[in-house]
Amino acid sequence: MTAVIIRRVENRLQAMVRARDGMRPREALAAAEANLASLETICREELALRLDKVKAFIDRDPSRRPASYELDQLIHDADAALTACGALGVPALGRALVMLCAQADALRQSQYWPPGALNPAVELIVLLHSGRLPESSAGLLLDELERCLATYLNHSGHG
Numbered sequence: 001m002t003a004v005i006i007r008r009v010e011n012r013l014q015a016m017v018r019a020r021d022g023m024r025p026r027e028a029l030a031a032a033e034a035n036l037a038s039l040e041t042i043c044r045e046e047l048a049l050r051l052d053k054v055k056a057f058i059d060r061d062p063s064r065r066p067a068s069y070e071l072d073q074l075i076h077d078a079d080a081a082l083t084a085c086g087a088l089g090v091p092a093l094g095r096a097l098v099m100l101c102a103q104a105d106a107l108r109q110s111q112y113w114p115p116g117a118l119n120p121a122v123e124l125i126v127l128l129h130s131g132r133l134p135e136s137s138a139g140l141l142l143d144e145l146e147r148c149l150a151t152y153l154n155h156s157g158h159g
Helices: 012-018 025-057 068-085 091-108 119-130 139-156
Strands: none
Touching: 025 068, 025 119, 068 091, 091 119, 091 139, 119 139
């Protein structure tokens, strides 16, 4: 016979809410929102730092295929930017960063390199981050980046 063991792990917020004369749910929500607000500043700073590195990638010669370590660094910076933007509520920017990572990874796994292959993704990220392109207008451009990704995957043998 199999016995089911249920364990409840209580965190500090639960303990405070359940305690006699503890924090009220309304107070807990206000404290959580204040914590998120403090994280927003940190996330914005980290996002700006990482996006500066991503933008620097397109300043190089677009016809030269980057070395694998350069693509790895680009993926690392875009992934860190994605983590930072996750707390900011900007889904189109997040999707563009995911697309950049996927495209860079697909190109890293092949010898295929059309000149400026990653520039459209980086330029879209720059436009979204600056606010010059509203999120609502980004859908068609993101769809085109997916088409590029499909081409890159075909060349990498994963398509």
